[in-house]
Amino acid sequence: MKAKDIMVQKVICVDMDERLPQVRHIMETNGFHHLPVTDNGKLVGIISDRDLLRLISPFIDSVSEQARDLDTLNRAAHQVMTRQPITVKAETPVEEIVAWLKRVDISCLPVTDDEGYVIGIISWRDLVSHATYKD
Template sequence: MQACDIMVTNVICVDVDERLPDVRELMETNNFHHLPVTDKDKLVGIISDRDLLRLISPFINSVSEQPRDLDTLNRAAHQAMTRQPITVKADTPIEEILAWFKRVDISCLPVIDEEEHVIGIISWRDLITHATF
């Protein structure tokens, strides 16, 4: 079994200059936990819901909101993303994918082609879902 057998292929990516409010809305609307970040259609990073929680002030839209809280929304995806994410190819064996998840504290692996275009993504949830069938 290979990455292409379990990857999700309808991947939505965001541009490096996409603003965090738009990234957050896209994640919430689609119930995503990760979004690949691209520059000229090539993968340059990954942004997670945890990254957004860490960077966007929890006081936005509350009575305690301050101007500095709103400033956290002015950041771009490239300021919040993990750069040079670990990636796999479509023909990567499932054993290697499992090894990455065990060895490194990651929760998804983008699947790229030879030109570094995102063609899929595999999360730990995908592995569990596939293992239960």
């Protein structure tokens, strides 16, 4: 089995200049845990829900909210993304994908073509849902 057999093909990406309120909205609305960041369509980074939890003030939309809390939303995607994410190609074997996820303790891998355009994404959930077990 290869990446192309299990990847999610309809990937929503954000531009590197997209602001965090929109990034957060896209992730929450779609139930995403990862969002690829692109520049002119090419992958330049990835934002995880953990990145947002770490950076956005927990006081947003609460009684305790202050101006400094709102300032945490004024960042662009390129300011908080993980740069140069590890990627795989459509022909990458699943065993190699699992090895990457375990080796570097990440939970998703963007799938790119030879020019760097995102053509899919694979998370550990995709691997589990396609897993087959042998006796």
